[in-house]
Amino acid sequence: MALLRFKQAYLAAGLELSDEELPDHLCVVLEFGATADLAVGRQLLLDHRAGVELLRLSLVESGSPWAGAVQAVTATLPTLRGDEEQAVHRLAAEGPPAEEVGLTPYGTPAFDAALAEASGPVDLPMPRIPVRSSSNVETRSS
DSSP states (O other): OHHHHHHHHHHHTTOOOOTTSOTTOHHHHHHHHHHTOHHHHHHHHHHTHHHHHHHHHHHHHHTOTTHHHHHHHHHTSOOOOHHHHHHHHHHHHHOSOSOOTTOGGGGSTTTOHHHHHOSSOOOOOOOEEEEEOSSOEEEEEO
């Protein structure tokens, strides 16, 4: 349903994605917001803030060169509220959804040489999420 909402937003603005583009890919959402409809693009980011935040935390923790790009995006969004922080924790605890519909080209050796050596799915580490308490902040590994 989430992918359908992205596609409907794009179609309402007169845009149609090619079959090679995933509608919820962060770069696609950012391009849509920058070139077609800033308000709707921003709302899509806010509606999926927990996923964007989890991506940011994971990239920062792994030392990815892409961390700065996602940090720049999240810096333009409002500070996480309590329920949003809980959604990030819940998403980290539950892990990504098992569904892999439409992801075939993104999980092939042509896109990542490391996958050429893998005999099955490659799990990415979940980031450590800071847990706030009334007296201090501690880090918990999910």
